Amino acid sequence: MRTIIIYLLLFWCFFIKAQKQFTNNGNFKIHNGGTISIYGDFINNGSFIDSGVVTTLAGTTAQQIGGSTLTTFKNLRLNNSAGSYLSSHQNIIGELNISSGTFSTSGFDFTLISDINGTARIAPITGDITGNITMQRYIGTGLTGWRFLASPVTGVTINDWQDDFITSGFPGSTYPSNPFASVYTYDETVGGICDYGYNAATDATDPIIPGIGYWCYIGPVPLTVDLTGPAVKFNHTFPVTYSASAGPLDDGYVMIGNPYPCPIDWSSTAWTKTNINNAIYIWNPALQQYASWVAGIGTNGGSSAVASSQSFWVQTNAANPVLSCNENVKVSSNTPFLKTTTPNVIDKIRLSIEGNNYKDETYLLFDNMATNGYDIVTDARKLFSSNSDVPGISTLDTTLNDLSINSLPPVSSVTHIPVKTLVGTSGNYTISIDSSSSMLANFCIVLEDLVTGIKTSLNNSASYTFSISDTTQAARFLLHVNATSEINTVPVTCHNHQDGKIIAQAKGIGPWNYTWYNNANTIIKQTTNTFLPDTLNNLIIGNYLVQTDEVNSSCGVFIKNVAVTGPAPVYAGFIAVKDTVAAGGSDSLIVYNTCVGATMFKWNFGDGSPVDSSATPMSHHYNTVGEYTLSLVAKQNNCSDTITKTIFVKAASVVSIKENQLSTAISVYPNPGNGIFYVNTGSRKNVNARLIVYTLSGVVVLENRLNSQITEVNIQHYAKGLYFYHLAFDDKSTYTGKLIIE
Structure with a gap:
């Protein structure tokens, strides 16, 4: 036998592996975020302050929880198939999780504390619990008035509430001779309008049945209601009925109660609902209104989460209704007695x-x-x-x-x-x-x-x-x-075309005014006092804004942002290793395809029939001296782009082949570099060119206009590797090269 006796202050995380007994005779504290696993008995004779995440009973033999001091656990977990048992009274303020084994409270009080800070709960049970629990339910400050109550334990009567709040109107109540009945149930089978179904308590010995709702007049508040008995567990079936008498507005209402010592979620898939409407209704005493909830929306504070000890209304809609649930409807949240919700629905x-x-x-x-x-x-x-x-x-x-x-x-x-x-x-x-x-x-x-x-x-x-x-x-x-309006758009046929369209149809009686703006917030069209739709034509890709107002309406002006889209751009491009080659078979022109956004390519080397090829690089021999125009047409569907370059073919006897001096005047530096490059257009002083930088796979990463001789290009935030640049000047000359980020 081993016993660990503790005289210390515990921080963060601690594992007690005593197989027989862990005894605290000092000051024992679990700080925020801390956990403790106990493998033997837990005996607390000192000060035990639990602010941690969870205390786990993880032994292999039945574990005792006892001691001379009343322990208040924050969160307690039983993960021991041999179970645990109480040898003294215990409290919990957070969650009891019985994942394995039987948690026995027989002969002692195990109290689930409820106060202004929250209410303790028993999580979905995969083990078992025997003996009694005391389930508290704190009712906060508010008006004296009617409240919906329910019991999460069995074997109790109205007498068990009488130490918590005043009752009247029935034998055994606080004021039995007072004609005002303070406790009601509801019987759906009573014919007529729904107001006829309320039944006053007949005696203080009337049972409080789990799953049934109780309409109780309570005050003054705040106060705490508690009931002691075996906890409701596992599957539960509610006594719902449907009696056709007064029509769908009044028939089928049943006041039921949360049967578990834990909040439950009405939207859980662990419910079985047959001939049951999806809405629930709870009385909100603070507002003196019924809160309702359905399909994600709540009014007056309504929610799908129903607190422990809370009753609520449901409505059946046909004969033989069925309503049942199991442990999985429980939710691990500190749900107040009436949980509020913020709806999140777009329309x-x-x-x-x-x-x-x-x-x-x-x-x-x-x-x-x-x-x-x-x-x-x-x-x-x-x-x-x-x-x-x-x-x-x-x-x-x-x-x-x-x-x-x-x-x-x-x-x-x-x-x-x-x-x-x-x-x-x-x-x-x-x-x-x-x-x-x-x-x-x-x-x-x-x-x-x-x-x-x-x-x-x-x-x-x-x-x-x-x-x-x-x-x-x-x-x-x-x-x-x-x-306010219906908007339809027609995309541009190709990225650089100007044939997009926006059609706006204002709604209402009319007439309407339309005002159109471009991306610079400049008015580009106005149409006034018309009963017809309005169209904005000849648009490029971009964002636009349409403002509509109905002339005779009180609604005012409405503004909508509209985007005109289109296919991805197609850019033709190639790199010629040199632009001067020798005639005959001793020399060849080598070109690399650097097109972007295209899947079809047509080459024309200027000395014969065009060649359709996606191969890169391409090699071509010239047999005759002269100047040739090399062109490449890049095409995607019906969109295309063309690039040309002059190739000089010299006699084979020429010793040196003169390279295109203009192209060498274009410089990009430092290259390789860290992603910040400078483009120098050399002898071109009045620069007006389009710069495109793209990846090996043709993805455009930068597109700019060059308006000066030297321009900084920053692609530093892109991955290291090889990129291509493409320069297109207004005089139709183009230049393509490589960029390397190291």
């Missing part, structure tokens, strides 16, 4: 109503998979607040059903969407649009007040204030959404 509009010191919001989404009706996968119904002081806002589908999240097909023509606002207190209220919406840049969005006839462009004014009566029930507004 969306968020409208909000504000007044009487409260606020509500609704979303419009535009998606290829959506319809104009109710979509069970992407729409969320609107549950209006039960607080009469709180305003509500919704949009209506084609069947005039209220939706909090309304997914519609993409806007291809003007779309009209009814908007309903309900208030419990008559007065002035303001509708606003989220200014971050990308729809504002590409769509005309107008809010029409059907009572006053006022039309407000939400592109130019992000809000509209109006007066409304508490008796108003019909949709008072229409939201008109229309694309």
Whole structure:
């Protein structure tokens, strides 16, 4: 038997390999980023401060966790097939991960702490857990009022909540004679509208059943709710039903609860959902509104993550619904009791109503998979607040059903969407649009007040204030959404051609004004007061801008950037080893093909038929003295470029062959170099030339105009190796050479 007794301060990482017992009688601290692996028993009789990543129980025999001091672990992992057991009370503030073995708490308290900093959780279990846990749930500062609660343990009753918050209205409650019932469940099978399904608690001994939601009146807050019992684990099936009675707006609502001592993700693939709508709804007590979530979008703080001890609404939509899940719906995140979310959808509009010191919001989404009706996968119904002081806002589908999240097909023509606002207190209220919406840049969005006839462009004014009566029930507004313009482009046929085109079709009633700008922000065309599309012709490759505005519209001016594209450039080029050769078979002209962007090549050496060849180098013999024009046509599809050079053929008896002096006057130095080169055009004083630098494979890395005798060329940031340069002067002379970066 070996025992390690610790009287030290621990930093960073430590491995305890005692096979029987690790005992701390001193001050033991795991610092941020530290880990500890224990292979024997863990006995803490001193101060144990855990700020590390994880403490792992990794022995081969059952490991005891005990000691005279109540230990609070940050993150604890059991990776021991023989398991572990408690011999004293223990706490955890982070995550318990049971990857192997059984974690036994029998006879002792194992408390998952919840406070303002977060709530402990049990990660997906691949081992097992037995005995009781105490699951805490911190409820932060806010109003006294209704909350959604659930139990992650079995074997508990309403009595187990009574030490945490006041209850009333049923036998055994804090105030049994008070007629106000403070705890409700919901029975979907009760016929009629959805308000009829609430059932008040009948006794403090009523069981709190995991997976069922409880509607509890709680306060004052903050406070901490806790329940003690065996943890819910592995697979769980929810008691969902569907009873057709009042129609799809009221039928099928079931209040269920997160059954696990861990946050869960409603979007996880570990759910089985049959005849279940995709949206969920949670009461947000801070806003006194229902938060909803569906398909990646949440309103009023809604999210797909449901905290432990949290209940929420789902809606069934047909007979024999099924809802079940397993451990893999758990998420390892410190989820607050109501997790907020920031939507990340491109085509969306968020409208909000504000007044009487409260606020509500609704979303419009535009998606290829959506319809104009109710979509069970992407729409969320609107549950209006039960607080009469709180305003509500919704949009209506084609069947005039209220939706909090309304997914519609993409806007291809003007779309009209009814908007309903309900208030419990008559007065002035303001509708606003989220200014971050990308729809504002590409769509005309107008809010029409059907009572006053006022039309407000939400592109130019992000809000509209109006007066409304508490008796108003019909949709008072229409939201008109229309694309500002449709842009089509025709690319240039070849890189250096000027035959590109842009066609702009403004949307709306018309007439419209069009203003076109080039890349230098210079106006190049204006068309006013027209009902027709407008076209910009004869364009080169580049970026352009079109500004459109509808003459009689309140939407204002819209600007779109448009790019005219085209095929990659084709550059003809070759290197002649020399431009003076001897006639006859004793000498030959050697040329290297340095073309860029071409796949077809036609050589003409000036003394016979053209030659189609991609070979490089090419060799050619001249038999007759004279001057010949060597040309190369480089071609890709219908685009081509041509380069020529004069070749001098001398008699074989000439002793020395005169080289082209002009070409030697062109110099590039230092070459080889470090990537910074200088091009000297020699005797050419008034320089106007195009310089192209490209790789062996023909990829252009630099393209510049030369306007002086000496020009710096910087390709220092490219890889070392061989490059080619091509100089083309306005007098049609061209020169090609090599550049080497060392």
